[in-house]
Amino acid sequence: MKRKLGIFLAALLGAVIAMPKAEACTNLIVAKGASTDGSVIVSYSADSHTLYGELYHWAARDWAAGTMRPIIEWDTNKPLGQIPEVAHTYNVVGNVNEHQVAIAETTWGGRPELAESDGIMDYGSLIYVALQRSKTAREAIDVMTNLVKEYGYHSSGESFSIADKNEVWILEMIGKGKGR
Template sequence: MTRVIFIISLFISIHSSNIFACTNLLVTKGASTTGSCYILYTNDGEWLYHLQKFPAQDYKKGEFLKIGNGQIAQVAHTYARIGFHMNEFQVSIGETTFTGREELWSKNNILKYWHLMDLALQRAKTAREAIKVITDLVEKYGYGSEGESFSIADPNEAWILEMVGNGSGEKGAVWVAVKIPDGMVSAHANHARIGTFPLDDPENCLYSKNVISFAVEKGYYKPKSDKPFEFNNVYDPANPEKLKYSEARVWSLFRRISPSLNLSSDYHRGLTK
C-alpha cells in the first residue's frame, strides 16, 4: 500500500494587524484510518500562501539565490513543490509563530521562517532532511524571525521543530526537534509545544548544541534549580492571557479527537500549570 501524506490548509484573510493566530494539527500514519500522515494548517492571512506550482530546476555551480538584501548559495537541483506546502517527495511543512522572548529576535538576519519553509521543500526528500536543511541554513546565515514552531512531515514521520534566534544578529539559532510517536497526534497554536526532551535519542530528538547552555548564559534557566529544562517554558514563558489565547485552540482539537479523556480546560484557562 502506498502511503500518501496530505496537508490540509485553510487560509483566512483577516484585514487587521491585531490578528495573530495560526493552528497546526499533526497526525501520524498510525493514528489515521488511512495509514497516512496529515498536517492541518490554518493561517490567518493571505500574503504568503497563494496556491502555485513551482517546477524542479537545475542551477549552475556557483549560482546564488537572492533573499531580501542578501543572498545564499544555490544548490545544483531544487525539487518541484506546490506553494509553501508540499514538494514532489510529499515532504510537507506548516508553522505557527510563538514570538518567545523578544530580545532574541535578530531582525536583520535575512532568513525568515517562510524562506526556511520554502528552501526546505526545495532541498529535502524527507522530514528529517528538511530539519537538517533548515538548521544548517540558520547556522550558516543566521535566523531572522521570532520564535517559530514548524510542523514537518513526510509519508512516514511527523516532527515538530521549534526555533528561536540568539538576539545578537550573528549566525546560528537555538532549536529542538521532536518526532511525534507513531500512533499519536500533536498540535500547536502560537505557543511553543516542546517541553522536556531526551538528550540521548537522536532517532527521535534533535537539538542545537547550545539549546541549554544558551539559556543558562542568558539567565533563563538555572541548572541547580529543581526544575527540569523545558524548551517552551524557558524560551516562550506563558502567562494566563497567552494560555487562553493559544492553548484553548489545542485543547479544542484534543477534546474532539479523544473525548473519552475528558480533558480539563483548567490549563488553557490559566487556572493550573
C-alpha cells in the same frame, strides 16, 4: 471507539469555542500510527487577512555552479541577503513538494532580545528553501537548521510542522539574539 472519538471532538470543540480571539496560524498533525489507515496528515491554516487564495509554485530546476539565491523576507518583501543555490531543486506546489514533504508553521513570537535582525533566513524562506531541497522530513529539518546555523534566523519564534509520508515532526525555532 466512536464514543471516545465523539467525546474527544466535543472536548476539542469546547476548547476552541472557549479560546480568546488570536491571530495565529493553525496546524493539525496526525502521525502514521494515529491514523486508521497509516497515513500522515498535516493541515495548515494561515490565519491572515492578506493570504486569501495564494498557491505558490516553484518548478524543479537544475542550477549552474556558483548561482546565488536571493532571500526575500516573506512578510515584508525586504531583501535579506543571498545563499548559494544547490545543483537541483524539487518541484513545490503550496507547502508540499514532489517527494510528499510538507511544511506548515505557527508563529508564537518570543522574547524581543532573542531577535536576530542581522540574520538572513526568515521563516517563510526556510519553509520554501527546505521544500525545494528535501526528500524527507528529517532532511528538511537538517536543511533548515543548517541554514540558520550558517546565516542566522531573521524571524520570531516559530513552530514548524514538518512531515513526509512516513513521519511528522515539530521543529521549534527562535533566534539567539543579535550577533550570537
